[in-house]
Amino acid sequence: MISSPFGKDLGSMNADLENYTYYQMNNIDSNASTLRAGITEIAENYGFKDIEININSQFGENQMPMQVTVDGVSMVPTLQDGENVIIQKTKNPKVGDIIVVKDPEETLLIKRLGNISGDRIFLSSDNNDTVTAIVNGSYVEMIALEKWTNASNVVGVARIFNV
Structure with missing residues (x-):
């Protein structure tokens, strides 16, 4: 388990973010907005607030x-x-x-x-x-x-x- 100096389990958060992103990329109904909303929710569950999320792929900004x-x-x-x-x-x-x-x-x-x-x-x-x-x-x-x-x-x- 990796812990930050602020008491947050960053290893678990990163695993949750990775799994969620993989699922959303393969979900035919997802888009950049649904991906952004889910990432925000995961970060908030780990105590992060007011985060900025930029989605970039080989197709450009906000393209999945x-x-x-x-x-x-x-x-x-x-x-x-x-x-x-x-x-x-x-x-x-x-x-x-x-x-x-x-x-x-x-x-x-x-x-x-x-x-x-x-x-x-x-x-x-x-x-x-x-x-x-x-x-x-x-x-x-x-x-x-x-x-x-x-x-x-x-x-x-x-x-x-x-x-």
Whole structure:
């Protein structure tokens, strides 16, 4: 246990901050504001008051990264099955960006943003080939998923590939 001259257990506080930050970076619903609020609460629980928190990442000030793993071949040749990608959590993608969205049917999807119409976005795949897969012991032909969804489902934009 590490103690400061002021009687605060800084080792425990640092561990709590590290665990909380890791969780928030991987939480699809978190952002810089929720991260800042949680860090403030942890610091206050350890007796620190009036603290200033600056959040900086490789994407800039108040920008949060998140790592995702590609599952499937719908984005081949751009992204490979099993490839790790770092996204920038943002709600402001542009047409042509590769984005991650939360989807009620599929959990998380990584797709290309094909179109924006009001509060709806069109998700498209880079791989439009039919793929044969074994599902529950039977061969099934699968085609790439393309669909419209709510823009509010955007988690972020892919920025760093093949991590």
